[in-house]
Amino acid sequence: MKERNAIELYDTTLRDGTQGEKINLSVQDKLLIAEKLDEFGADYIEGGWPSSNPKDEEFFRKALGLRLSNAKICAFGSTARKPDNIANDPNLAGLLASETPVITIFGKTWKAHSAVSLGLCDEENAELIYRSVEHLKKEGREVLFDAEHFFDGYKDNPAFAIKMLLSAEEAGADRLVLCDTNGGTLPNEIYEIVKDVASSTTVPLGIHSHNDGDLAVANALSALRAGAMHVQGTINGIGERCGNANLISIIPNVVLKMNGRFRHKLQLNQLTPLSKFVYEILNMPPDNRAPFVGRSAFAHKGGIHVSAVMKESSLYEHIDPKSVGNRQRVLVSELSGQSNIRYKANELGINLPADNAALFKTLVQRIKTLEHEGFQFDVAEASFELLLRHQLGQFKPFFTVLESKLHIESGKNRESVDQAVLKIEVCDEIELTAADGDGPVNALDKALRKSLRGFYPEIRSMRLVDYKVRVLEEKKGTSAKVRVLIESSDGQNSWSTVGVSPNIIDASLQALSDSINYYLFTYRTEKANRLSTAQSAS
Numbered sequence: 006m007k008e009r010n011a012i013e014l015y016d017t018t019l020r021d022g023t024q025g026e027k028i029n030l031s032v033q034d035k036l037l038i039a040e041k042l043d044e045f046g047a048d049y050i051e052g053g054w055p056s057s058n059p060k061d062e063e064f065f066r067k068a069l070g071l072r073l074s075n076a077k078i079c080a081f082g083s084t085a086r087k088p089d090n091i092a093n094d095p096n097l098a099g100l101l102a103s104e105t106p107v108i109t110i111f112g113k114t115w116k117a118h119s120a121v122s123l124g125l126c127d128e129e130n131a132e133l134i135y136r137s138v139e140h141l142k143k144e145g146r147e148v149l150f151d152a153e154h155f156f157d158g159y160k161d162n163p164a165f166a167i168k169m170l171l172s173a174e175e176a177g178a179d180r181l182v183l184c185d186t187n188g189g190t191l192p193n194e195i196y197e198i199v200k201d202v203a204s205s206t207t208v209p210l211g212i213h214s215h216n217d218g219d220l221a222v223a224n225a226l227s228a229l230r231a232g233a234m235h236v237q238g239t240i241n242g243i244g245e246r247c248g249n250a251n252l253i254s255i256i257p258n259v260v261l262k263m264n265g266r267f268r269h270k271l272q273l274n275q276l277t278p279l280s281k282f283v284y285e286i287l288n289m290p291p292d293n294r295a296p297f298v299g300r301s302a303f304a305h306k307g308g309i310h311v312s313a314v315m316k317e318s319s320l321y322e323h324i325d326p327k328s329v330g331n332r333q334r335v336l337v338s339e340l341s342g343q344s345n346i347r348y349k350a351n352e353l354g355i356n357l358p359a360d361n362a363a364l365f366k367t368l369v370q371r372i373k374t375l376e377h378e379g380f381q382f383d384v385a386e387a388s389f390e391l392l393l394r395h396q397l398g399q400f401k402p403f404f405t406v407l408e409s410k411l412h413i414e415s416g417k418n419r420e421s422v423d424q425a426v427l428k429i430e431v432c433d434e435i436e437l438t439a440a441d442g443d444g445p446v447n448a449l450d451k452a453l454r455k456s457l458r459g460f461y462p463e464i465r466s467m468r469l470v471d472y473k474v475r476v477l478e479e480k481k482g483t484s485a486k487v488r489v490l491i492e493s494s495d496g497q498n499s500w501s502t503v504g505v506s507p508n509i510i511d512a513s514l515q516a517l518s519d520s521i522n523y524y525l526f527t528y529r530t531e532k533a534n535r536l537s538t539a540q541s542a543s
């Protein structure tokens with residue numbers, strides 16, 4: 006794309022985004038997101054539909070108090086319901102009452118919708134659009150016209166679709182936003198239709214695309230290529246049905262690939278934090294595979310890839326991850342070569358012996374064998390680190406579980422909680438401990454901590470936050486191996502460990518032991534480092 010006029014960034018996370026299944030934002034959530042979008046550099050923030058519900062009304066009242074630096078808040082709604090009753094239309098009145106500087110109204114530009122949904126003939130619909138826009142313009146607002154179903158409408162009857170746009174243009178609309186409401190249009194169609202519309206209208210064009218054909222981002226980019234200068238979408242692509250065009254992908258494509266420029270200078274390196282912020286507020290887990298911002302977006306697993314990336318990142322990365330606030334990662338698995346292990350060792354700040362080729366060969370083979378047995382190290386990096394350090398002679402387990410016995414009751418007449426008894430070797434002593442728990446894993450966890458806390462009091466600060474079991478050889482039924490993955494946290498950091506066995510208790514104990522060993526190792530190493538820094542400073 007040649008250097009061109011600045012593009013306007015229009016966010017509809019708070020309106021079309023909330024039309025997505027399982028998406029719900031409180032007024033406070035909406036205000037927080039609006040502030041964040043403004044900070045990021047959005048030009049327009051569509052806050053909701055004021056006459057739809059009291060929450061949106063409250064949002065608009067409170068949004069009047071926001072101190073925004075870049076963005077204008079927009080109220081969204083439809084045209085009036087009837088062309089002959091504009092002045093009393095409750096929807097238009099609600100839009101004006103929201104006191105926003107910008108109002109976006111959608112009108113029908115597909116003949117079938119005008120006839121079936123609204124029961125209007127062509128002239129009546131054109132008049133409805135004209136008079137609705139005119140009414141809002143007379144009140145001094147910036148008015149954006151969302152041409153609903155524009156692309157389907159154009160393919161069905163281009164003369165009708167264009168006539169409705171011209172009606173909005175003549176009434177003074179400030180933008181004509183072409184909507185792929187059903188999300189089924191292809192990028193080449195979008196390009197050709199936008200080009201044609203640009204030749205018959207004078208008002209700047211915008212694009213609002215949905216993702217039903219998995220093409221919303223591509224369609225938005227095609228429209229921009231064809232001359233649109235205003236792009237609508239949502240953060241993380243949330244929205245009605247399959248969602249809206251994902252601004253998180255549109256923005257870096259425009260800036261980094263298309264030589265495009267947004268009206269406000271965007272904080273591109275805040276893209277990943279912005280995506281996470283919205284997921285957090287939505288109480289949804291982030292999508293690891295999301296392009297640009299996902300945890301896996303720059304995660305390299307195949308040994309060939311890692312070997313090349315270590316020489317030159319761009320050989321397997323389409324952009325510099327830092328430019329969008331993300332980071333490069335390397336995963337260790339059965340698909341690793343020595344490069345993966347070297348990378349990780351370097352990342353962990355591990356000193357390697359000078360002559361280490363044989364050692365790495367052994368490590369790679371060990372990892373491949375363990376993964377064949379069912380271990381999975383790309384999701385249990387703490388277990389991998391212990392393995393690596395053990396192989397290098399830098400880590401010795403802080404304890405060994407010699408025996409475990411469980412007393413489990415189940416069935417209708419179950420009376421007591423479960424009980425675990427552990428025999429542990431720790432600091433050259435043998436400890437025998439019992440503990441009750443809610444379920445066998447909880448009993449094991451408690452028994453393990455009980456026997457260790459006298460020796461290692463710091464383990465009181467760590468806790469188990471997630472526990473997952475996966476059956477590995479389903480066909481073997483109840484004799485199958487299981488993989489246990491445990492995530493632990495000390496409130497500041499979290500780490501994951503793995504255990505594999507045909508016995509779920511044994512697999513759980515392996516993962517639990519790794520978790521505690523990892524914590525003790527990092528805690529003690531960090532403490533030792535802090536001490537030595539303090540000593541050398543004094």
Ligand SMILES: CC(=O)SCCNC(=O)CCNC(=O)[C@H](O)C(C)(C)COP(=O)(O)OP(=O)(O)OC[C@H]1O[C@@H](n2cnc3c(N)ncnc32)[C@H](O)[C@@H]1OP(=O)(O)O
Pocket residue numbers: 021024054056057058083084085086111112113122123153186245
């Ligand atoms: C493409 C889009 O995403 S548009 C935005 C869609 N978002 C929403 O619908 C969320 C907010 N909506 C709501 O809260 C409610 O639907 C309301 C308050 C707008 C309307 O509620 P109700 O009055 O109970 O009507 P209902 O939702 O059943 O039907 C929608 C009405 O709007 C009419 N309508 C649809 N599009 C338009 C339009 N562009 N201009 C005017 N009226 C329209 C429909 O014809 C229907 O009216 P009818 O019952 O007389 O046929």
Ligand SMILES: CC(=O)C(=O)O
Pocket residue numbers: 021111151152153154184185186187213215
């Ligand atoms: C206006 C809108 O949200 C749409 O047409 O999809």
